[in-house]
Amino acid sequence: MGNTLAARRGATYELQQGYRLMMLPAVLAVVLFAIVPLAGMFALAFSDYHLIRGTNWEFGWRNFVRMLSDKRLMNSVYVMAALSVFGVIAQVLIGSAVAVGLQKITGRWRVGRVLFLLPYAVPHVAVALIWLSLFTPTLSPINAFFDLFGVTVPAFLTSQWGAIFAIVVADTWTNFPFAMLIIMAALQGISPDLEEAAAIDGATRVRTFIHITLPLLTPALLMITLFRFIDSLKHFPMIFVMTKGGPGRSTQATNYYAYVQTFQNSNVAYGAAIAVMLFLTAALISYHVAKLNQRVTT
Amino acid sequence: MIDNSDAYRQKRRFGMAVMILLLVFAALPTVWVLILSLRQPFAIFEPIWESPLALTLENFFKITRSDFPRALLNSFATAGLSTAFAMLVGVPAGFALAKARLAGKFMASWVLLLLRMAPPVGFVIPLFLAYVNAGLIDTYTGLVFAYMTLTLPLVVWSMWNSFAQVPDELIEAAIMDDASLAQAFFLVALPAARPGAVAAAILAFLVAWNDFFYALIITRSDTATAPVAVMNFISYDSVDWASIAVASIALTLPILPLMAIANRYIVQSLSGAVKG
Known part of the structure; x- marks a missing residue:
């Protein structure tokens, strides 16, 4: 009896060692490709390195x-906030x-939903270029169309809020399918x-929506907001292509x-x-997401 | 409950109008880019209704004579290779994380999430300096390494979720029957998690394919990927809109079938993270 128990314990030990072995290459790769660069970033942040x-x-x-x-940093935070709030x-x-x-x-007609999903598949650089063309007054069919009625569409990319609007439009076009x-x-x-039960109880549509549908949608809305905010921390291709920050x-x-x-x-x-x-902002958010995830999975 | 009152019909009509407006918003850029790609050079700046027949396929041929096809190949090669490496290393790790008795699993999940959420500018600065010193700027090795920071956390994270859905009893039974851990992994767990693995590979390929930032910083003319090479059609004095339209189509078409396969899984994995 004692022998088999010891043998089983040995087998379990071997098994756990096996699992560790399977993780080893990934751990090494994460350390090499991610942790080392991150350490480098922190070291650089405290240094005086100039290219x-x-x-x-x-x-x-x-x-x-x-x-x-x-002040430029402060301004950039406002811009980031504006882009993510209006975008969300x-x-x-x-x-x-x-x-x-x-x-x-x-x-x-259900196949029509593909038309609404397509923008999600377009790579962000292409999204930015397509909308750059649509916001270029001499080229854009939108400007040409409104010209027919004598309405001049303003050049969005040359004004402060116009440029923010243009980026939000491009961002929204590709991400609303998400x-x-x-x-x-x-x-x-x-x-x-x-x-239906709410309707039978005499609730109006608006009240049903506010008291029944909306609370049930809250986790989904929260998640969209979270993911879009995280993405806004990385906002780059659209700004680079459409406005260069200007x-x-x-x-x-x-x-x-x-x-x-x-x-x-x-x-x-x-x-x-x-x-x-x-x-550090991303670390704070991902900590909460990981906590949320842990509560769900365990 | 059929309601034919005027108010109801009016509401329906309003709903239809909104949907049509949204459809125009969703579809107009796609239609526009198709038109732009087919326009004859002289007609580019004319509205389509003024010269609807000034169309040509020449723009598509023209782009094959530029550097762009090579950039597309670069994109395929680097996204493909970094996905392959990430799968090779990440799938076993996902399995171990799902099934092993380990301390620090929460830590691991946090690190993986953080690596996916962290802005790439933080990774790129030290990588760039290291690459300049190691001579890895504008090399395939350098770009594939850099893409591993995108693909590996994604693969490990999604395979962890996939293997977690494979019942523990299945693995235990195999081990009871004297299978080695490797056998249990290859013969039992991996076949059960195959749809998840396909989706993980697709998602990893897509993030690398869509990347602009890493390639902008660490590639030059030799290894420029398609998203970076498109920018060559914009110069200080002129913009080659027709080529840009063709290139945008070329950037999107190859990944449409992948998106079609993965799209269901994207929602599942994302909503699974909150709904459970």
């Missing part, structure tokens, strides 16, 4: 102190409208009985500002410090 001047090996908090009084609102509104509308479409898919999945999970600095979101400081102003250390700030 052209090099470094005097002075380490300290100066980059972070500088961030506190950097537009994507949730359009996504839910299409999701609800598509629910009512049955039969052979919101739509999530809301469609959530709507399918809501039993029609609930809404006019002036009006579309220079934080991620783009870090790029400008690092690769255009050669100020690597300061760029890394901004990247550290973005990284």
Whole structure:
């Protein structure tokens, strides 16, 4: 008896060792490709490294102190916030409208939903270029169409809020299908009985929506907001292609500002410090997502 | 409950109008890019209704004579290779994370999520400096390595979820029957998690294919991927809109079948993360 128990314990030990062995290559790869660069980013953020001047090996908090009084950084945070807030609102509104509308479409017209999904498949650089062409007054069919009625469409990309609007439109075009898919999945999970029961109890449609449908949709809406906000921390291709951060600095979101400081102003250390700030924000959010996930899976 | 009151009909009509408007918003850019790609050079700046027949396939032939086809091949090669490596390393790791008795699983899930959410600018700065010193700028090796930061966390995370859905009893039974862990993995767990593995590979390929930022920083003319090479059609004094339209189509077409397969899974995996 004792022998078999020991043998089994040995086997379990071997098994767990086997699992560890299977993880080893991935752990090494993550350390090499991710942890080492991250450590490098933190080290750079505390350094004085400049792409052209090099470094005097002075380490300290100066980059972070500088961030506190950097008006351009502050501006970039506002831009990032504007892009993500307006983007999330537009994507949730359009996504839910299409999701609800598509629910009512049955039969052979259902294939039409592909038209609403297609924008999600287009790579972001292509999205940015397509919308750049649509926002170029001399080229755009939208401008030409309104010209027929004597209406001149303004050149959005040359004004501050116009440029933000243009990027939000492009971002919304490619990402509303994401919101739509999530809301469609959530709507399918809501039993029609609930809404019917509310109707029988004399609730108006608006009240049914507010008290029954909306609370059940809340997790989905929360998730869309979360994912879109995380993506807004990485906003890059659309800004780079459509506005280059301009006019002036009006579309220079934080991620783009870090790029400008690092690769255009050669100020690597300061760029890394901004990247550290973005990284810590992402760390905070992902911690909560991981907690949420743990509660669900265990 | 059929309601034929005027108010109801009016509401329906309003709903239809909104849907049509949204359809125009969703479809107009796609239609527009198709038109743009087919326009004859002299007609590019004319509205389509003024010269609807000034169309040509020449733009498609013209682009084959540029650097762009090579950039497409670069995209295929680097996205494909980094996906293959990530699968090779990440699938066993996902299996182990799902089935082993380990401390620190929460830590692992946090790190994986964080790596997917962290802005790439943080990885790119140290990578760029290291690559300049190691001579890896504008090399396939450098780009594939960099893409591993995108593909590997994604593969490990989604395979962890996929293997978690394979019942533990299945693996235990195989081990009771004297199968080695490797046999249990290859003969029992992997076949059961195959749809998840296909989806993980597709998603990994898509993030690498769609990348613009890494390629912008660490490639030059030799290994430029398609998203970066498109920018060559924009110069200081002119923009080659027809080529840009053709290139946008070429960037999207190859991944449409992949999106069609993966799209169901994207929702499942995302909504699964919150709904459970």
